[in-house]
Amino acid sequence: MTAVEAQAATGKAAAAISRKPPSSRLGEGTTRRSRTIRYVLLLLFLLFVLTPVYVVLITSFKTSGDTTAASQWNLPKEWTLEPWRKAWDVLQPYMIRSLSLAIPAAIISSVIGSANGFVLARWRFPGANIVFAFILFGMFIPYQAVMLPLRTTFTELDITRGVPTLIVAHCIYGIPICTLIFRNYYATIVPNEIIESARVDGAGLIQTYARIILPISISGFVVTLIWQFTSVWNDFLFALFLTQQNNGPVTLGLAALSGGQKVDYAASMAGALITSFPTLLVYILLGRWFIGGLMAGALKG
Amino acid sequence: MHGRIRTWGPGALVLLPTVLLLGYFVYGLIAWSFNTSLTNRHTARKGPADYVGFENYGHLFTEDRFLNSLKNLGVLTVAFIVGTLIFGLIWALLLEKGVPGESIFRSVFLFPMAISMIASGVVWGWLLNPSQGDDARGLNRLFAILHLNFLENPWWTGGSRWTTMMSIALPAVWQMSGYIMALFLAGFRGIPPELREAARVDGASEFKLYRHVLFPQLSPIALSALIILGHISLKLFDLIYAITGPNQFRTEVPAILMWNTLLRSDQAKAAAIAIVMLAVVAVLVIPYLALTVRHEEER
Numbered sequence: 146m147t148a149v150e151a152q153a154a155t156g157k158a159a160a161a162i163s164r165k166p167p168s169s170r171l172g173e174g175t176t177r178r179s180r181t182i183r184y185v186l187l188l189l190f191l192l193f194v195l196t197p198v199y200v201v202l203i204t205s206f207k208t209s210g211d212t213t214a215a216s217q218w219n220l221p222k223e224w225t226l227e228p229w230r231k232a233w234d235v236l237q238p239y240m241i242r243s244l245s246l247a248i249p250a251a252i253i254s255s256v257i258g259s260a261n262g263f264v265l266a267r268w269r270f271p272g273a274n275i276v277f278a279f280i281l282f283g284m285f286i287p288y289q290a291v292m293l294p295l296r297t298t299f300t301e302l303d304i305t306r307g308v309p310t311l312i313v314a315h316c317i318y319g320i321p322i323c324t325l326i327f328r329n330y331y332a333t334i335v336p337n338e339i340i341e342s343a344r345v346d347g348a349g350l351i352q353t354y355a356r357i358i359l360p361i362s363i364s365g366f367v368v369t370l371i372w373q374f375t376s377v378w379n380d381f382l383f384a385l386f387l388t389q390q391n392n393g394p395v396t397l398g399l400a401a402l403s404g405g406q407k408v409d410y411a412a413s414m415a416g417a418l419i420t421s422f423p424t425l426l427v428y429i430l431l432g433r434w435f436i437g438g439l440m441a442g443a444l445k446g
Numbered sequence: 447m448h449g450r451i452r453t454w455g456p457g458a459l460v461l462l463p464t465v466l467l468l469g470y471f472v473y474g475l476i477a478w479s480f481n482t483s484l485t486n487r488h489t490a491r492k493g494p495a496d497y498v499g500f501e502n503y504g505h506l507f508t509e510d511r512f513l514n515s516l517k518n519l520g521v522l523t524v525a526f527i528v529g530t531l532i533f534g535l536i537w538a539l540l541l542e543k544g545v546p547g548e549s550i551f552r553s554v555f556l557f558p559m560a561i562s563m564i565a566s567g568v569v570w571g572w573l574l575n576p577s578q579g580d581d582a583r584g585l586n587r588l589f590a591i592l593h594l595n596f597l598e599n600p601w602w603t604g605g606s607r608w609t610t611m612m613s614i615a616l617p618a619v620w621q622m623s624g625y626i627m628a629l630f631l632a633g634f635r636g637i638p639p640e641l642r643e644a645a646r647v648d649g650a651s652e653f654k655l656y657r658h659v660l661f662p663q664l665s666p667i668a669l670s671a672l673i674i675l676g677h678i679s680l681k682l683f684d685l686i687y688a689i690t691g692p693n694q695f696r697t698e699v700p701a702i703l704m705w706n707t708l709l710r711s712d713q714a715k716a717a718a719i720a721i722v723m724l725a726v727v728a729v730l731v732i733p734y735l736a737l738t739v740r741h742e743e744e745r
Binding site: 147183186189195196197214218230257261264273282285286289317320379382410420424 | 460512541559561566570582584588591687713735
């Protein structure tokens with residue numbers, strides 16, 4: 146088992162990344178000059194990554210008269226909240242729909258993932274690996290390959306277009322990643338012996354899950370909830386295929402706000418910030434768990 | 447036998463709903479799409495359609511527009527994977543030994559992952575403005591300000607397939623490099639310190655230490671990264687949609703072409719494109735999944 150694999154899916158992955166590196170103790174291979182070069186390079190890359198952030202911020206506060214080519218990279222001549230107001234007016238209903246969609250979808254697929262992950266890691270049955278691969282494949286498919294019949298199925302099941310269809314879709318197609326995250330999590334932190342002794346004591350599956358597994362599942366849930374919330378919030382493909390402007394989520398709203406012939410860049414930028422706010426907040430507050438989800442997405446080492 | 451079923455039966459029962467759901471919504475619907483792709487359902491009209499075998503696929507692979515989208519995708523994938531691996535690896539190498547403020551660098555390099563590609567597409571659409579010279583906008587204007595005018599270029603709107611698709615790959619690289627950095631960083635930090643010490647005691651130079659000791663340890667991670675990036679690239683849709691709009695032949699990839707085909711209600715052809723996309727992803731992912739499962743069984 147490689148290191149990444151063992152740490153996958155838990156906050157531990159983040160801990161591994163932030164672990165104090167070995168050579169600071171050894172003090173070798175780092176001269177003052179190489180340290181300076183490294184720092185300069187890092188700062189340059191930092192600038193590269195932050196350039197779009199600068200652009201978004203300054204443009205979103207500019208008045209419509211302040212968008213000449215020459216002044217594009219300058220700070221606003223006159224700061225205004227008008228673009229933000231305009232973007233918010235357009236996006237507000239979409240934001241509410243996205244929230245009412247991402248939260249339940251994240252919770253439902255996490256719960257299913259936890260139960261599946263427990264069985265696949267610690268309550269195995271013959272052929273469990275085949276079932277695991279069968280589930281995992283769903284994570285990789287291009288959703289275009291199911292999109293047309295999915296629409297037909299939703300119509301036939303008479304599920305209301307909009308938030309309800311998207312919740313169902315995201316729950317189902319979120320099961321594979323949640324199952325993977327929890328399977329790796331339980332395989333790492335729950336020793337087999339504990340389960341064995343519980344079984345010897347006559348505890349059934351539900352008892353074992355409720356008494357032993359559930360109480361230590363919090364980090365796993367944080368990881369899957371963040372992961373699912375972020376992917377559902379940021380999804381555009383399902384939104385485009387399954388909903389319309391009057392019932393779609395925020396990515397659809399932003400695409401409409403920033404598309405078309407005459408683009409209001411200031412409002413588009415403000416809109417991009419508004420729609421990114423919830424996921425950015427989650428990232429800033431719970432960053433180390435976010436990384437845990439990323440690591441799990443990497444599957445096996 | 448009865449006892450064994452009692453031990454593992456409940457577990458199988460827990461997984462049953464998932465297996466049924468995914469059996470229908472993944473495998474069943476793929477079969478349905480495949481079935482549609484074998485018919486002449488070229489309109490939105492309901493009712494029965496005739497089977498035409500693999501005719502739609504035959505048409506696709508002789509059609510310039512589809513072949514163009516495949517070539518675009520190929521170039522995009524190469525540019526995206528190479529770019530992301532280079533940035534990710536360099537960032538990991540720069541951070542791996544620990545620098546003051548490391549967590550700030552890490553958080554900044556990773557943050558684009560939390561943003562939707564539609565939102566980043568809004569900004570990158572602005573940055574990749576094709577105007578040059580006096581009217582230069584976006585990055586071209588920044589180049590002019592920095593006296594780097596020779597860098598000004600029409601981005602995705604002009605030039606060869608390579609420059610076009612590299613312009614599309616740039617925002618994708620911006621968005622995903624942090625992920626690869628995190629993978630490699632975890633890999634570096636997972637290598638036992640004793641390995642480094644032993645190599646240093648043996649008098650290995652810094653370069654040799656990386657080349658012969660550390661990099662070989664990272665090859666499984668590099669493989670994972672390659673497969674993740676490959677399948678992301680094959681599915682890339684939002685970013686292109688947001689930056690160029692869906693109606694640009696120059697930047698059209700199969701995912702976009704499928705959407706455009708569907709807008710014309712040509713269901714059979716749209717399904718055929720989707721199945722081709724699936725086949726490409728499957729070629730990449732199935733060996734990887736098989737390897738994973740076998741690896742698990744050996745444990």
